[in-house]
Amino acid sequence: MFFRLLPLYLVFVLPLTAAAHVNGHSHLPDLSQGSSRSEAQPPASHAQTSLIEKRPFPAADPEALGSLAAGQQDIRREITRLHREIAVLRAEMAQPGLTEILGGIGYIIGFFGLYAWFRVRRGAPV
Amino acid sequence: MHLSDGVMPTTLALGCAAASLAIAAWSTRRIPERDLPRVAVMTAAFFVATLVHVPLGPTSMHLLLPGLVGVLLGPAAFAAIGLGLVLQSLLFQFGGLTALGGNALLMGLPALACGLLFRLGRRLNLRRRIALAVVCGALGTFGAALLMALLLALSGEDFLGVAKLALAAHLPVMVVEAAMTGFIVAFLARVKPEMLAAPLPVRELADEY
Numbered sequence: 606m607f608f609r610l611l612p613l614y615l616v617f618v619l620p621l622t623a624a625a626h627v628n629g630h631s632h633l634p635d636l637s638q639g640s641s642r643s644e645a646q647p648p649a650s651h652a653q654t655s656l657i658e659k660r661p662f663p664a665a666d667p668e669a670l671g672s673l674a675a676g677q678q679d680i681r682r683e684i685t686r687l688h689r690e691i692a693v694l695r696a697e698m699a700q701p702g703l704t705e706i707l708g709g710i711g712y713i714i715g716f717f718g719l720y721a722w723f724r725v726r727r728g729a730p731v
Numbered sequence: 732m733h734l735s736d737g738v739m740p741t742t743l744a745l746g747c748a749a750a751s752l753a754i755a756a757w758s759t760r761r762i763p764e765r766d767l768p769r770v771a772v773m774t775a776a777f778f779v780a781t782l783v784h785v786p787l788g789p790t791s792m793h794l795l796l797p798g799l800v801g802v803l804l805g806p807a808a809f810a811a812i813g814l815g816l817v818l819q820s821l822l823f824q825f826g827g828l829t830a831l832g833g834n835a836l837l838m839g840l841p842a843l844a845c846g847l848l849f850r851l852g853r854r855l856n857l858r859r860r861i862a863l864a865v866v867c868g869a870l871g872t873f874g875a876a877l878l879m880a881l882l883l884a885l886s887g888e889d890f891l892g893v894a895k896l897a898l899a900a901h902l903p904v905m906v907v908e909a910a911m912t913g914f915i916v917a918f919l920a921r922v923k924p925e926m927l928a929a930p931l932p933v934r935e936l937a938d939e940y
Binding site: 710713 | 770778
C-alpha cells in the first residue's frame with residue numbers, strides 16, 4: 606500500500622515542501638511549542654532595516670508633535686464649521702417649500718369643492 | 732403673529748378654541764352662495780401671505796392680511812382665516828395646534844371688524860371708499876397685534892410691554908398691508924365692482940325660494 610502511494614508523494618508533496626523552503630527558511634507555519642513570534646515572521650531585508658532605523662517615533666520629535674497638534678486644531682475648526690453648516694441646513698430645510706404651498710392650496714380648493722358639492726346635494730344654489 | 736403651543740394656559744386655549752369654533756360655524760353659514768371661488772382664492776392668499784417677508788432691521792416680519800381678507804369677504808372672513816390657519820399650522824408649522832383657537836380669534840376678529848367697517852362705508856363715493864380700505868388694511872394688523880398682546884397678557888405677560896413691542900414690530904407690515912388693500916380695492920372698483928359689494932346674507936336669499 607505504501608509503495609503504491611509513493612509516486613503520489615514524490616509528485617505532489619515533495620515539490621510543495623521544497624517550494625515552501627525558499628531562501629533557507631520555512632514559510633510553513635511552525636506549530637511546534639515554544640516558537641517565538643519573531644521566528645514566525647520572515648526577517649526583514651537589509652533595505653527595510655535601515656528605513657526603520659532612520660524614521661523616528663512621533664513622540665520623539667518635538668517638531669512633529671507641534672505639527673500634529675496644529676493639524677488637530679485644523680480638524681477641530683473644520684468640524685465646528687461643519688456643525689454650523691448643518692445647523693443652517695436644518696433651519697433651511699424647516700422652511701416651507703413649494704411642496705407645502707401647493708399642498709395647502711390643493712387642500713383649500715378641495716375643501717371648498719367638497720363644500721360646494723354638499724351644498725348642491727342639499728339643493729341650495731351654489 | 733402666530734402663537735405657539737404652550738404659550739396660553741390650558742383653560743384659555745380651550746376657551747379660545749370653543750369661541751372660535753362657534754364663530755367659525757356662524758361664519759361658514761355666511762359664505763356667499765354664488766361666490767365660493769372668491770372665498771377659496773382669498774383663503775389661499777391668506778395661507779400664502781406669511782411667506783412674504785417685510786424687512787424690519789436685522790430680521791423680517793411676514794404679512795398677515797386679516798384686513799384685506801375682511802374687506803373682501805365680510806362675514807365669511809373668519810371661516811377663511813380659520814381654514815388658512817389650520818393649514819398653516821399643519822403644513823408650515825406656523826403656530827401650534829393647541830393655539831389654533833387663539834390664533835383664529837386674534838386674526839379673525841379684526842378681519843370681521845374691518846369687513847364691518849368697510850360695509851358701513853359702502854354708500855361713500857369711490858375715493859372715500861378707497862381711503863377707508865387703506866385704513867381697514869392697517870387696522871386689521873393693528874387689531875391682530877393688540878389681540879395678541881391681550882392674549883399674552885391673559886397668559887401672564889406684561890400687556891403694555893408686549894403691546895408696544897408687537898405694534899412697533901408690525902408697523903412696516905401695517906404700512907405694506909394698507910397700501911396693498913388700497914391698491915386692490917381701487918383696482919377691483921374699476922374692474923369688477925360687484926366683488927366689493929357686501930355679500931348678501933343667507934336669510935335674504937332663502938326668502939326667494
